[in-house]
Amino acid sequence: DIQMTQSPSSVSAIVGDRVTITCRASQGISRWLAWYQQKPGKAPKLLISIASSLQSGVPSRFSGSGSGTDFTLTINNLQPEDFATYYCQQANSLPLTFGGGTNVEIK
Amino acid sequence: QVQLQESGPGLVKPSQTLSLTCTVSGGSISSDGYFWTWIRQHPGKGLEWIGFIHSRGDTQYNPSLKSRITISADTSKNQFSLNLSSVTAADTAVYYCASGLGYSSGWNSWGQGALVTVSS
Numbered sequence: 001d002i003q004m005t006q007s008p009s010s011v012s013a014i015v016g017d018r019v020t021i022t023c024r025a026s027q028g029i030s031r032w033l034a035w036y037q038q039k040p041g042k043a044p045k046l047l048i049s050i051a052s053s054l055q056s057g058v059p060s061r062f063s064g065s066g067s068g069t070d071f072t073l074t075i076n077n078l079q080p081e082d083f084a085t086y087y088c089q090q091a092n093s094l095p096l097t098f099g100g101g102t103n104v105e106i107k
Numbered sequence: 108q109v110q111l112q113e114s115g116p117g118l119v120k121p122s123q124t125l126s127l128t129c130t131v132s133g134g135s136i137s138s139d140g141y142f143w144t145w146i147r148q149h150p151g152k153g154l155e156w157i158g159f160i161h162s163r164g165d166t167q168y169n170p171s172l173k174s175r176i177t178i179s180a181d182t183s184k185n186q187f188s189l190n191l192s193s194v195t196a197a198d199t200a201v202y203y204c205a206s207g208l209g210y211s212s213g214w215n216s217w218g219q220g221a222l223v224t225v226s227s
Contacts, residue, residue, distance in 0.1 A: 001170075032211050034212075034213035034214075036154075036213075042219075042220075043203055043205075043217035043218065043219055043220050044154065044203075044214075044217060045217070046207075046213045046214060046215045048213075049212045049213035049215075050211075050212065050213075055213075055215060087153065087154055089154070089156075089213070091210060091211040091212070091213065092211070094167055095156055095169040095170060095171070096156040096169075096210065097156065098153055098154040098155070098156070099153070100153050101153050101154075
């Protein structure tokens with residue numbers, strides 16, 4: 001199985017900050033990586049697929065980059081509604097696997 | 108995007124079979140190229156992929172659960188289902204159904220989730 005390691009596991013930030021979350025795959029996954037946002041008690045929401053493709057309706061302050069084993073989710077100008085947990089997921093091979101999550105919390 | 112809704116018992120006894128159904132609206136589960144998946148989340152933990160069924164009916168399962176899982180579809184009802192046998196307390200989780208066009212493109216539609224507790 002491909003292991004996905006996210007860092008940090010938690011980050012404290014204020015509105016207006018830039019937040020960067022990294023995701024590392026245990027082996028190369030090309031660009032087959034998705035990012036999800038999950039708020040408490042809610043289902044995850046797909047933000048980005050294929051490493052950098054922003055889903056329709058997702059604000060442009062979210063961006064993704066990377067290929068191979070190292071990926072980044074960046075949130076520019078953090079907004080109050082962005083405080084949530086973020087997960088990466090590799091889609092290169094089965095079984096599909098997720099990172100452990102990064103909790104973006106209010107400083 | 109389609110809408111998905113999980114349904115099924117919220118409490119299952121140990122050693123029994125957990126059965127959940129996902130009802131799809133706003134689209135057909137037979138739509139070419141679509142994948143219909145189950146993902147679970149243990150309380151306070153991360154996400155775990157369980158398996159999926161393709162619009163053609165092919166299935167793939169997580170090897171960690173493969174011996175206990177069956178995912179099937181009922182096109183007449185526009186539903187797909189999860190059966191997880193021989194459950195233990197470790198199967199207590201929120202179970203989500205989700206879908207996407209091609210499993211490599213991410214899951215862009217999700218149900219609200221169904222909490223299933225395994226307890227006697």
